[in-house]
Amino acid sequence: MDPDSVAALRAVGERNPHIGADGRVPHGSSDESELLDFSANTNPQTPPGTREVFNAAFDAARSYPNDDYPDFSTAAAEFVGCDPENVIPTAGGLEAIRLAIETTVRAGDSVLLPAPTFGEYAREVRLQGAEPTFADHDSILTEDPAGHSMAVVCNPNNPTGECADADTLRAFADRCQAAGTTLLVDEAFLGFTDETSLAGRTGVVVARSLTKLFGLPGLRMGYAVGTGDTLDRLTTARRAWSMSAAAAAVGAHCYGADEFVAATRARVDRERERMRERLETRFDVFDSDAPFLCFDTVDTEVDDLLATARESAIALRDARTFRRLDSHVRVAVRLPVENDRLLGVLGV
Numbered sequence: 001m002d003p004d005s006v007a008a009l010r011a012v013g014e015r016n017p018h019i020g021a022d023g024r025v026p027h028g029s030s031d032e033s034e035l036l037d038f039s040a041n042t043n044p045q046t047p048p049g050t051r052e053v054f055n056a057a058f059d060a061a062r063s064y065p066n067d068d069y070p071d072f073s074t075a076a077a078e079f080v081g082c083d084p085e086n087v088i089p090t091a092g093g094l095e096a097i098r099l100a101i102e103t104t105v106r107a108g109d110s111v112l113l114p115a116p117t118f119g120e121y122a123r124e125v126r127l128q129g130a131e132p133t134f135a136d137h138d139s140i141l142t143e144d145p146a147g148h149s150m151a152v153v154c155n156p157n158n159p160t161g162e163c164a165d166a167d168t169l170r171a172f173a174d175r176c177q178a179a180g181t182t183l184l185v186d187e188a189f190l191g192f193t194d195e196t197s198l199a200g201r202t203g204v205v206v207a208r209s210l211t212k213l214f215g216l217p218g219l220r221m222g223y224a225v226g227t228g229d230t231l232d233r234l235t236t237a238r239r240a241w242s243m244s245a246a247a248a249a250v251g252a253h254c255y256g257a258d259e260f261v262a263a264t265r266a267r268v269d270r271e272r273e274r275m276r277e278r279l280e281t282r283f284d285v286f287d288s289d290a291p292f293l294c295f296d297t298v299d300t301e302v303d304d305l306l307a308t309a310r311e312s313a314i315a316l317r318d319a320r321t322f323r324r325l326d327s328h329v330r331v332a333v334r335l336p337v338e339n340d341r342l343l344g345v346l347g348v
Contacts, residue, residue, distance in 0.1 A: 035310070038331045038342055039317040041158070041189065041292045043215035043264060045335075047257035050216070050250060057246040065245040072248040075255035076223055079191075080208065082200030088224045088234045089243040093188045093209025096224035098124050100205040101150065103233040104182045105130045109149040114140040116322035118158045118186065125150075134323065138162070141172040145181040154186045156193065159319050159330045161288025163195055170198075177203035182230060188212055189290045191261065192268055199225040205234070212291070213264065214254040220244075221251040272333045278348040294319055294330040302327055305346075312345045 073087040090096040097120065105111055107129030113121050114137035122132040135143045137157050141164060145151045153172070156163045169185075176183040183204045187197055191213040199206040210221035221243070226234045243251075254260075268291045276293055279285050283295035297305055302320060306329070309316045319328035331342060 035313050035315045036334075036338060036341065037315045038309075038334065038338075039315045040217065041290070041330075041332045042212050042217050043291070044338070045260075045264070046215045047254050047260040050214070050253060053253040054219075054246055054250050057249040060245040060249065063245075065241055065243070065248060067240055069243060069248050071252045072243065073223075075252040076208070079255045080187075080197040080199040080206070080225065082197075082225050086200055086225050086227060086231060088226065088231075088238050089248065090222045090224060090238070091243055091247070092211060092220040093186065093207050093222035094120060095220075095242070096207035096209075096222050097121065097184070097186060099224055099234055099237060100182075100184050100207060100226075101125060102128060103237045104150050104184075104205075104230075106149065110147060112140065112143060112145060112148040112151040112181075114152070114154065114157060116159060116319075116324045117152075117154045119321065119323070121152050121154075121186075122323075141165075141168045144179075145172070145176045145183075146179040148179075148181050150182045150184055151176055152184045152186065154188075155195075156189045156288070156290040158189065158290070159292065159294045159317070159322055159325070159328070160286045161290035161292055161294060162286065163190075163193060163289040166195065170201075173198065173201060173204055192265055192291050193289050194265070195289075197225075200227060202227050203230070205230055210251050210254055213261065214257075216250065216254075219247050219250060221247045221254075267335075268333050271336060271339055275331075275333060275339055275343065278343050279346070282346070282348050291333045292317075292330055293333065294325075294328055297327050297329060302329060305329060309342075309345055312341075314342060314345055 069089045072089055073084040076087045077084040101124045105125060105128045109130040110133050111125045111130055113132045113134055115134040117137055125132045137160055173183050185198050185204060186207045188209040189212055190197060197206060198204050206225040208223055211217040224234055276285050279295055284298055285293055285295040306316055306318055317330040319325045319330045
């Protein structure tokens with residue numbers, strides 16, 4: 001990372017009041033235990049037996065983990081439908097994203113990004129001295145990838161929540177491969193859906209996170225999936241012992257919790273639709289396939305809405321930090337009784 005890249009990030013932070021002075025992008029999540037947290041899109045439940053697996057990993061943590069992470073890689077591969085050797089374990093999905101970008105993108109490159117979307121993509125691109133080129137999130141799959149070293153798709157997109165049409169996404173992947181453009185697909189929330197992963201597809205890097213679906217963001221469980229020369233670059237650049245023994249053990253356990261995953265998907269689908277119908281009586285709500293809903297406050301001041309929620313001990317996500325959103329809020333889909341509390345506070 002050269003000094004010019006760091007300076008460019010700081011300049012972005014200075015121009016945008018919602019971004020830190022160091023260029024860091026704000027994220028959802030509150031560490032205030034008295035707040036009911038709707039700002040982070042993590043499952044409020046964890047698979048049965050997870051605590052016991054975590055505690056049992058203490059003895060294993062007294063030694064360096066097997067750097068191949070065979071149990072975790074096998075479980076991850078079975079979940080997304082690829083070969084275990086294509087799985088590169090990382091400390092969370094964001095590390096997988098950085099690994100993909102830093103092994104593909106060079107200074108002066110252009111990277112095609114959707115907007116609005118997860119702000120860390122642009123940050124990571126700028127850290128490489130490259131320049132993000134933005135396209136509307138709902139039309140990026142119709143863009144020409146030629147001339148870009150990488151294109152990024154978030155599926156489902158954060159913060160809007162919609163899944164890409166499967167056939168259109170695969171056609172875009174084919175066009176990227178033909179153009180010599182690496183496609184990075186962030187599937188952090190795809191586990192909440194029945195959609196098929198692009199893991200193992202030639203020319204595509206998939207980034208996955210377990211922290212959202214299994215409600216364990218502090219454990220930092222994630223991985224990248226690649227093939228061919230891309231896989232070689234990812235494997236070579238990956239840090240040794242890139243995942244803790246506890247994270248690997250818990251991750252393998254979680255990926256075996258089929259009943260938990262099915263129940264989570266059913267609950268999120270049911271509650272998201274119920275919340276959307278209520279929210280639409282007052283707000284303009286994006287269609288969503290994800291465990292969150294993003295809505296335009298229209299005539300309501302965002303700051304007032306955030307303050308009203310906080311007075312009722314509820315944390316919401318200020319979505320103005322996302323490019324092209326200037327009056328939006330994002331809320332997670334939590335448990336029914338918690339969702340009812342939120343809806344009551346919002347007056348819907």
